Structure formats: structure tokens, C-alpha cells
Amino acid sequence: MSLKIVVLAKQVPDTRNVGKDAMNADGTINRAALPAIFNPEDLNALEQALRLKDTHPGSTVTILTMGPGRAAEIIREGLYRGADNGYLLTDRAFAGADTLATSYAIATAIRKIGEYDLIIGGRQAIDGDTAQVGPQVAEKLGLSQITYTEDILNVDETARRITVKRHIDGGVETVEGPLPIVLTVNGSAAPCRPRNAKLLQKYKRALGAQEKAAITKEGAELPYAELYEKFPYLNITEWNVADVEGDTKQCGLSGSPTKVKKIENIVFQAKESKTLTGSDHDIEDLIVELLANHTIG
Amino acid sequence: MANFYTDIPELKYHLNNPMMERICQLKERNYRDKNEFDYAPQDYADAMDSYDKILEITGEITGEIIAPNAEGVDEEGPRCENGRVEYASGTKQNLDAMVKAGLNGMTMPRRFGGLNFPITPYTMCAEIVAAADAGFGNIWSLQDCIETLYEFGNEDQHSRFIPRICAGETMSMDLTEPDAGSDLQSVMLKATFDEANNCWRLNGVKRFITNGDANLHLVLARSEEGTKDGRGLSMFIYDKNEGGVDVRRIENKLGIHGSPTCELVYKNAKAELCGDRKLGLIKYVMALMNGARLGIAAQSVGLSQAAYNEGLAYAKERKQFGKAIIDFPAVYDMLAIMKAKLDAGRALLYQTSRYVDIYKALDDIARERKLTPEERQEQKKYAKLADAFTPLAKGMNSEYANQNAYDCIQIHGGSGFMMEYACQRIYRDARITSIYEGTTQLQTVAAIRYVTNGSYIATLRNYEAVPCSEEMQPLMNRVKEMANKFDACTNAVKEAQNQELLDFVARRLYEMAAVCVMSHLIIQDATKAPELFAKSAQVYVNYAEAEVEKHFNFIRKFQADELEAYRK
Numbered sequence: 001m002s003l004k005i006v007v008l009a010k011q012v013p014d015t016r017n018v019g020k021d022a023m024n025a026d027g028t029i030n031r032a033a034l035p036a037i038f039n040p041e042d043l044n045a046l047e048q049a050l051r052l053k054d055t056h057p058g059s060t061v062t063i064l065t066m067g068p069g070r071a072a073e074i075i076r077e078g079l080y081r082g083a084d085n086g087y088l089l090t091d092r093a094f095a096g097a098d099t100l101a102t103s104y105a106i107a108t109a110i111r112k113i114g115e116y117d118l119i120i121g122g123r124q125a126i127d128g129d130t131a132q133v134g135p136q137v138a139e140k141l142g143l144s145q146i147t148y149t150e151d152i153l154n155v156d157e158t159a160r161r162i163t164v165k166r167h168i169d170g171g172v173e174t175v176e177g178p179l180p181i182v183l184t185v186n187g188s189a190a191p192c193r194p195r196n197a198k199l200l201q202k203y204k205r206a207l208g209a210q211e212k213a214a215i216t217k218e219g220a221e222l223p224y225a226e227l228y229e230k231f232p233y234l235n236i237t238e239w240n241v242a243d244v245e246g247d248t249k250q251c252g253l254s255g256s257p258t259k260v261k262k263i264e265n266i267v268f269q270a271k272e273s274k275t276l277t278g279s280d281h282d283i284e285d286l287i288v289e290l291l292a293n294h295t296i297g
Numbered sequence: 298m299a300n301f302y303t304d305i306p307e308l309k310y311h312l313n314n315p316m317m318e319r320i321c322q323l324k325e326r327n328y329r330d331k332n333e334f335d336y337a338p339q340d341y342a343d344a345m346d347s348y349d350k351i352l353e354i355t356g357e358i359t360g361e362i363i364a365p366n367a368e369g370v371d372e373e374g375p376r377c378e379n380g381r382v383e384y385a386s387g388t389k390q391n392l393d394a395m396v397k398a399g400l401n402g403m404t405m406p407r408r409f410g411g412l413n414f415p416i417t418p419y420t421m422c423a424e425i426v427a428a429a430d431a432g433f434g435n436i437w438s439l440q441d442c443i444e445t446l447y448e449f450g451n452e453d454q455h456s457r458f459i460p461r462i463c464a465g466e467t468m469s470m471d472l473t474e475p476d477a478g479s480d481l482q483s484v485m486l487k488a489t490f491d492e493a494n495n496c497w498r499l500n501g502v503k504r505f506i507t508n509g510d511a512n513l514h515l516v517l518a519r520s521e522e523g524t525k526d527g528r529g530l531s532m533f534i535y536d537k538n539e540g541g542v543d544v545r546r547i548e549n550k551l552g553i554h555g556s557p558t559c560e561l562v563y564k565n566a567k568a569e570l571c572g573d574r575k576l577g578l579i580k581y582v583m584a585l586m587n588g589a590r591l592g593i594a595a596q597s598v599g600l601s602q603a604a605y606n607e608g609l610a611y612a613k614e615r616k617q618f619g620k621a622i623i624d625f626p627a628v629y630d631m632l633a634i635m636k637a638k639l640d641a642g643r644a645l646l647y648q649t650s651r652y653v654d655i656y657k658a659l660d661d662i663a664r665e666r667k668l669t670p671e672e673r674q675e676q677k678k679y680a681k682l683a684d685a686f687t688p689l690a691k692g693m694n695s696e697y698a699n700q701n702a703y704d705c706i707q708i709h710g711g712s713g714f715m716m717e718y719a720c721q722r723i724y725r726d727a728r729i730t731s732i733y734e735g736t737t738q739l740q741t742v743a744a745i746r747y748v749t750n751g752s753y754i755a756t757l758r759n760y761e762a763v764p765c766s767e768e769m770q771p772l773m774n775r776v777k778e779m780a781n782k783f784d785a786c787t788n789a790v791k792e793a794q795n796q797e798l799l800d801f802v803a804r805r806l807y808e809m810a811a812v813c814v815m816s817h818l819i820i821q822d823a824t825k826a827p828e829l830f831a832k833s834a835q836v837y838v839n840y841a842e843a844e845v846e847k848h849f850n851f852i853r854k855f856q857a858d859e860l861e862a863y864r865k
Contacts, residue, residue: 193397193398194394194398195354196397196398197354197400200351200354201347201351227339231335
């Protein structure tokens with residue numbers, strides 16, 4: 001009895017510690033100033049997958065990510081934590097994708113992977129904060145979905161049912177759904193386990209084709225080149241549009257109806273401060289005020 | 298987020314010491330594991346890259362989990378329930394993260410599930426962890442007791458116990474008893490052979506046992522009925538799964554609250570002998586203690602670093618008389634000396650750990666094959682250096698940790714006396730380091746023979762021949778003069794042929810030797826990496842020279858008949 005789990009993960013600029021130079025003058029993100037990291041909620045998703053692997057021996061965890069060649073780092077990070085393998089969707093044709101084109105590309109890649117019981121991703125990525133890709137993937141694959149997952153309580157492989165605790169406004173909700181299913185995981189779920197020392201040593205040389213090409217471009221030799229034949233798992237699989245039998249028109253910029261018209265910098269300024277107690281009366285007053293000035297509602 | 302490894306470039310500098318090449322070659326047996334284990338290094342560069350990356354993992358866990366938990370662990374502490382220890386919730390999280398990261402049994406061979414780490418990078422991990430939470434450092438670092446079981450246990454014991462430690466089970470060393478602290482020869486815990494069940498049984502009480510509810514205990518017990526001294530003691534392995542040992546209470550301590558210090562009651566507990574009978578104290582516990590002393594030296598350096606970090610941050614931020622207090626000479630003097638003690642002490646720690654690495658790796662090879670005459674000579678040389686350096690590293694670093702913690706509070710002024718700042722926890726945690734695993738006074742006892750037999754002065758003379766940069770030459774000249782004064786004092790005390798006088802001034806001679814050694818090491822470091830160590834070298838030699846001068850004056854003027862004024 002084992003599960004086939006696909007984890008959707010994204011490499012994102014670290015927007016958690018934004019300095020003055022985080023944005024370019026034209027309003028786009030200055031990626032050079034922000035280190036590329038594993039999207040935080042995707043790490044929560046990976047932990048949920050790894051816990052299932054712990055409790056359902058023989059299960060496999062596959063990382064699926066889309067991005068440029070250097071996004072192979074996300075797959076290595078997954079392998080260091082206990083994932084079994086990974087695929088990097090990478091093609092110029094995928095570039096500039098909005099959520100629709102992204103979910104199209106991911107859905108085609110999942111069809112290519114073929115066998116899966118669970119597809120687990122973070123609720124949203126910190127660069128776009130849309131929370132749309134997970135649900136769209138579910139729709140495209142015709143699968144059920146559970147969003148805001150906080151904990152997977154049980155997977156009954158015989159009945160093909162899953163029980164999940166969801167994080168909702170004002171509390172938690174326990175829901176059940178059929179396998180296969182798409183889950184998106186909330187940041188309040190358990191943090192991801194650290195990188196493991198042995199796995200790190202095993203996989204630290206794993207590279208995608210583009211990373212290898214970047215090393216050998218200047219005529220340098222690939223260090224420990226012989227190991228890539230000896231240990232096939234050191235070769236991170238890259239898939240382009242053709243590999244996943246995608247329709248180029250539905251990918252990248254051409255598949256993206258979303259057009260960014262303008263980006264503005266908004267600076268919040270506190271004009272006055274107010275101290276409130278925790279009493280019901282004060283809280284009620286605040287809510288009434290916030291509703292009245294349309295801050296909420 | 299803080300990373301306790303990458304934030305401190307001095308650690309990477311020490312990791313990259315040239316001696317590591319020999320250490321790796323010996324420890325990895327010319328990299329033979331690569332055909333058997335997919336995580337074994339291919340060569341020296343590969344091994345070093347892995348140490349660096351694994352230290353980075355340790356630094357990350359430390360920065361993101363252990364350090365944020367430290368205050369809560371200090372407040373909550375462990376509980377004793379029904380004879381068992383329940384760790385503080387933060388401690389459980391810390392341990393879980395370290396186990397999942399595979400950072401247990403780090404120095405053990407891969408065939409048992411270990412990482413086959415040399416002692417040096419392992420000690421760096423211990424320093425980093427202790428910098429965040431010295432109490433948790435104990436629980437995690439006690440894994441190095443497995444070294445002793447590996448060295449002296451039999452193959453069957455290796456295969457049964459070592460994999461469990463590599464998988465994350467914890468250890469303790471049960472030595473101290475109510476009437477046997479520094480004087481372990483008086484241990485009374487009784488070991489009797491149970492003929493019917495073909496096993497040993499332990500009965501009695503142990504006290505002040507760190508992590509006393511560990512999964513696996515190494516226990517010092519009296520196996521030879523009727524004996525009263527160290528020769529009647531043997532070492533035993535007690536497995537908690539067998540039952541028979543209960544925790545009577547957890548001590549209420551000044552510091553290291555996260556680390557449960559237990560009183561243990563042995564009631565006919567089943568145990569097995571480790572190694573040979575009667576060698577428990579004279580051989581195995583000595584080995585155990587040497588490992589533990591290096592561990593406390595690492596813990597002390599971690600605390601020194603933490604004290605320095607807190608003091609520096611506060612001094613930059615706190616403004617008085619219209620400027621940051623770090624701009625006042627009285628404050629930057631304190632901070633500079635803190636950093637100099639930290640850098641010099643750390644240099645001594647890792648010089649010691651490298652000496653230990655070489656002789657232990659050769660010891661281990663000697664269990665597989667006969668050493669060549671050159672290897673035997675190398676083994677002897679480094680074993681002697683390690684024995685001489687370990688009490689210096691433990692004693693001096695633990696004193697420096699206390700001094701730095703004191704100065705850290707001083708820099709904080711009144712705020713430092715309040716419980717809100719981390720400096721008070723560092724101060725309380727540091728206090729034990731100069732006491733447990735042998736007080737500084739006992740480190741002096743262990744070291745004094747290397748003063749009188751000329752080992753330290755010989756090492757100092759060797760260090761004088763190590764080339765230094767032109768910038769460091771004036772300091773080197775001063776350190777040579779310091780060594781001359783140390784030598785003169787040693788000779789004067791020896792000539793007096795008065796044991797009590799020698800014992801009385803031993804601590805001063807010990808400190809003279811130690812500060813001379815550390816001065817050389819920091820000069821060597823400043824020669825190789827002036828950007829990291831040039832300032833500390835200057836500050837440390839200024840400080841050390843004054844220390845030597847102080848002791849020189851005292852010893853030169855001191856007359857044996859003045860002892861009467863000190864005796865009570």
C-alpha cells in the first residue's frame with residue numbers, strides 16, 4: 001500500500017525582507033536584490049507529503065516545478081528533505097505565464113507523470129499571492145480539491161478517501177474527499193523538516209541539463225562527470241513544451257489573458273495611533289469603525 | 298534569518314585549516330567508502346564541501362529553531378513525571394529537527410548509520426548549537442559518549458547500540474554520586490553479576506546526571522566487592538528499554554535549564570559490561586572525560602560568541618550622552634577584549650580538536666591493521682599534544698565564557714540585570730562551564746605535568762619557528778619574551794622543590810602557558826587571514842602580555858613561607 005504524491009513547488013524571490021532596492025524603477029521586481037527561495041507554503045506542502053511517505057511506506061514524492069534552469073535548485077532542496085525525484089518544466093515558451101497558462105503547463109506535466117494519488121501545493125506563492133494555480137490545476141485535471149489544508153488527518157488507501165483539516169476564518173473544518181485529489185496547504189500547517197545531512201551529500205551534485213551546460217559553457221569540465229552515469233538520480237529531468245505534449249498557444253505569454261497595465265508603489269502611513277483594550281466593547285467599536293470607512297467588508 | 302554558521306566567517310576559516318587534509322585522509326581511509334555508500338565523499342575537496350554544507354544546515358536549524366526556542370526552554374524547563382523526564386516543548390522541537398536533519402551519531406562510521414565526521418567539524422556543530430542554547434547543547438552533544446562505546450565496546454555492542462544513537466536516541470554518562478564528584482575513585486554504585494540471568498545488575502544512586510533519562514547510559518560502577526579505589530570500578534552500558542533506573546528528581550539549577558540534571562535510582566537494573574573489568578575509571582572514563590572536556594570547551598566558545606553578539610548589538614544601539622555607547626573607550630575596550638578572548642579561545646579549541654582527530658583516527662586504523670612506524674610516531678605525537686591541550690582548551694574557554702558573559706551584562710548596564718535580555722541567560726548558562734567535567738582547578742591539575750615536564754615550552758618554541766607576516770612580527774617578538782618569562786617562572790618553582798608551592802602557583806603557570814599558546818595561534822591566524830584576526834591578535838597579545846607580567850611578578854616575588862597567610 002503506497003501513495004504517489006506530486007508536490008507543486010515554485011522558486012520565488014524572497015519578498016519577506018524587502019529593502020529599498022527590491023523594485024525596479026519601472027515597477028517590476030528587482031530579482032537580483034532578492035534571493036531566490038523555495039516558496040514558503042510549498043515547503044508546508046512538501047512536509048505534508050513527506051509525512052504521508054513516513055506513514056505509508058513505499059510512497060513516492062515527486063517535486064514538480066516550472067521555471068528557468070536555475071529552478072532545479074528547488075528540486076535539489078526537495079531531494080535533501082526526502083523527496084524521491086523531480087521534474088523541471090522549463091522552456092522559453094513557458095515564460096511570462098499568468099496563473100491560467102501556468103496551471104495549463106502544470107496540468108499537462110502531471111498528465112505526463114501519469115500515476116498520482118495526491119497533488120499537493122502551497123496555498124499561494126509570495127511573489128504573486130494569487131492562490132489560483134492549485135485550484136486551476138484541479139479543474140484542468142477534473143479532480144476534487146481541498147484548499148487551506150492545515151493537516152492531513154488520514155488517507156484510507158482501500159476506500160480511496162482522504163480526511164483533511166482545513167484552516168478557515170475563525171476556526172478549522174474537517175472535510176473528506178476522494179483520491180486522487182489536489183490539496184493546497186496553508187502556512188499555518190507544520191513547518192517543513194530540515195535538509196538531511198545524508199540526503200544532502202547524496203544529491204548535492206544533482207543538476208539539470210541547463211545547469212550542466214552553464215558549467216561547461218566556458219570550456220570547463222563538469223566536476224565528477226563520471227558520477228552522472230554511475231548515479232542516474234544526479235540528472236534532474238527537464239521537460240519542455242514538446243516533452244509534455246503542450247500546446248504552445250496555451251503556454252507562457254501567449255496563453256496568458258492577464259496583462260499588467262501599471263504597478264504602483266503604495267506606502268502606508270500611520271497618521272494617528274489608537275490604543276485598544278481587548279474588551280468586547282473596544283473590539284466592537286473598532287469593527288464598526290473599520291466597516292464604516294470600508295477598510296473591511 | 299540568522300544562520301549561526303554562515304554568520305560567523307571565523308568558523309569557516311577554522312574548518313579550512315590545512316591539517317584537515319591529513320585528518321580527512323585518515324578518517325576516510327583514503328575515501329574507500331565511496332563505493333559502498335552513496336553519501337560518502339569522493340575525495341578531500343568533496344569531504345570538505347560536505348562538512349561546510351552540513352554546518353550550514355546546523356547553522357540554519359540553530360538560527361531558525363533552537364535560538365528562537367531558547368527563552369521558552371529556559372522558562373519552561375524539563376519536568377519529572379513518574380520517574381521519567383519530560384523535556385520542555387521547545388527542547389522536543391529542537392531534538393526532532395536535529396534528528397530529522399540526521400545530525401546524530403555524526404562521528405560514527407557509515408556502516409552504523411553515522412556520517413563519519415571528524416571531531417573538528419562535529420565540534421563546530423556543538424559550538425554553534427551551544428551559542429543558541431547551551432542547555433540543549435548538552436542533550437544533543439552527549440551523543441559523543443558513543444565514541445567511548447565505539448572505542449571500548451565489542452562488535453556485538455557496536456551493532457546493537459551505535460545505529461540507535463545515529464538514529465537519534467540520546468545518551469548520558471552516569472559518573473557522579475552524592476559522595477563522588479571530583480573524586481570519582483569513591484564511586485559506590487554497586488555492580489553484581491547475576492549468574493542466573495548471565496548479566497550484571499546495578500544498584501545505588503547517581504546524582505547530577507545530565508540528561509539522566511537518556512536512552513543509553515554509560516555507567517561507572519563498583520564491580521569488585523571490597524575495593525575502595527578506582528581499580529575496583531568498571532564501565533557498564535544500561536539500556537533504558539531494559540528498565541530498572543528511575544529519575545527521582547530533577548535539580549533546580551542556576552542555568553542550563555533546558556538540560557535535565559537528574560538524580561537516578563538504580564534498582565537491580567540490568568546492564569552489560571563495556572570493555573574489561575576494573576578499567577572503568579582508569580581507562581574508559583578518562584577517555585570519556587577527555588571527549589566531554591572538548592565538548593565543554595566548544596560550549597564555552599559558543600557562549601562567548603553569544604555574549605559578544607549580545608554585547609556588541611546593545612552597545613551599537615544604546616545611546617547615552619548623545620552617542621552610541623560603543624564609541625566610548627571604556628565600552629569598546631570591553632568589546633575588543635571579549636572578541637580577542639573569543640577568537641584566541643576558539644583558535645585553541647580547534648587546534649586541540651585537530652590534534653584529537655589525528656590521534657583518534659590513527660587509533661581507529663590500528664584496530665584494523667598494524668600502524669607503520671611513522672604512523673605510530675604520528676599517533677604518539679598528537680595524542681600527547683591532545684592530552685596537553687585539552688585541559689587548556691576546556692579551562693581557559695570556560696573562564697573566558699564567564700568573563701565575556703559578565704562583560705556582556707556590564708555593557709547592558711541596568712538593563713542587563715533585568716530578566717528581559719538574553720545576556721542574563723548567557724550569564725547563568727556560562728557559570729557551569731568552569732565547573733562540570735572537571736573544574737578549572739582540576740584542569741590545572743591535569744595540565745601541570747605538561748608545565749613541569751617541558752611539553753608546553755617545547756610546543757611554544759616550535760610555534761616560534763612558524764613563519765608569521767611582517768605585520769605580526771612585532772607581536773611575535775613580544776610573545777617570545779612572554780614564553781621566556783613563563784619558562785623562568787617554571788624553572789624557579791621547580792628548583793624550589795616544594796610540592797605545596799607548585800600546587801599553589803599551578804593555576805598561574807597554567808594560565809601563563811595557555812595565554813602564550815593562544816597568542817601564537819591568533820598570530821598564525823592573523824597571518825593567514827588578517828581581515829578576520831589582525832585586530833584580535835593585537836588586542837589579545839596586549840592582554841596576554843599583561844597577564845603574563847602579572848603572574849611573573851607574583852611568582853618571582855612569592856616566598857614559600859607566605860603560604861601560611863593563605864592557609865585557613
